[in-house]
Amino acid sequence: MSPNIRVLRDIKARHGVNANEIARRAYLYVARNQSLPASVRYQAQLQLNTFGRYTRPSTVKNRCSESGKGRGIMSEFALSRFQFRLKARAGEIPGVKKASW
Amino acid sequence: MASIAASRIAALNRLRCNIFQTSYNPESIRTGAKYLRARLKGPSLINYYPQEINMSTFIKGFPDEGLVDLDEEQRLQDIIDKKKRGKGTPRKARTPQESRRNKKRR
Known part of the structure; x- marks a missing residue:
């Protein structure tokens, strides 16, 4: 059976998460690290916010294939x-x- | 029992961390290490749905073979035929005034 739009969107999200995972983790590490200066952490958080919607792991949902x-x-x-x-x-x-x- | 000074306990903890090679973090400051330590989820995420083989992806995989997707050709031909009979899709609105959605609302 051909996948419907929700499945296609989920596949898109999965590939987006996979492609951006390492960069996002690096920014998360900086943003959540309390030993770094606040300005650096703030910049990292701003960078995190520039990532698209389908790069966040929470947008991935297991659907019926x-x-x-x-x-x-x-x-x-x-x-x-x-x-x-x-x-x-x-x-x-x-x-x-x-x-x- | 004699009480032990806090500084002595701190020194002991520091030494203990040194010996067992763990990081000494008495104030429990968040280091963000858990984001680096965590397993990467991406590789397993993209393999969730079973790969589907259909004609269009097969043709994309072998572009030099000159394969033809008959269903797709038929679909495109049907669109051309419909347009000839004036049954094609309506033109996209260029301006807000052209939009049919606005007319319904008024």
Whole structure:
């Protein structure tokens, strides 16, 4: 199934976070370091604010890779609970089968 | 039991940090080290969604092969045909006066 816009946006965010992670960490280190002068920390914080929206890790959300749903996701399989059930019953997820005893 | 001077305890702590190679930080000043110490999340983040192989990405991967995405060609041809019959998408508004959104609001 082709990904919907929310999934595409999430993919964009993931790549943005990956590309800017090291630079952001460096600025975070300076901005949060209390042993550095306040002016330097302030400048670092201003630099952090110039990063785009899709460079922050908090914009990344695990979504269903099959349906694009954002809630009820089983992260290990990247599937929503319903898609997980469908796939598991169809035997498409290795090592998962319906419990019966 | 005799009380121990605070300066002596501080000296002991400093020595202890020296021996065990930990940083001596009696005032618990934030050093920001946790941002450097933390694992980089990016590499695992970008592998969350399984890679999907479709015709357009396949063609992009081999630009010299002269492959043609028939579905895409058909879509573009349909757009041309629709435009010929005057059923194309409306022109983008150049000025605020042209905008149809404004007309609805009034």
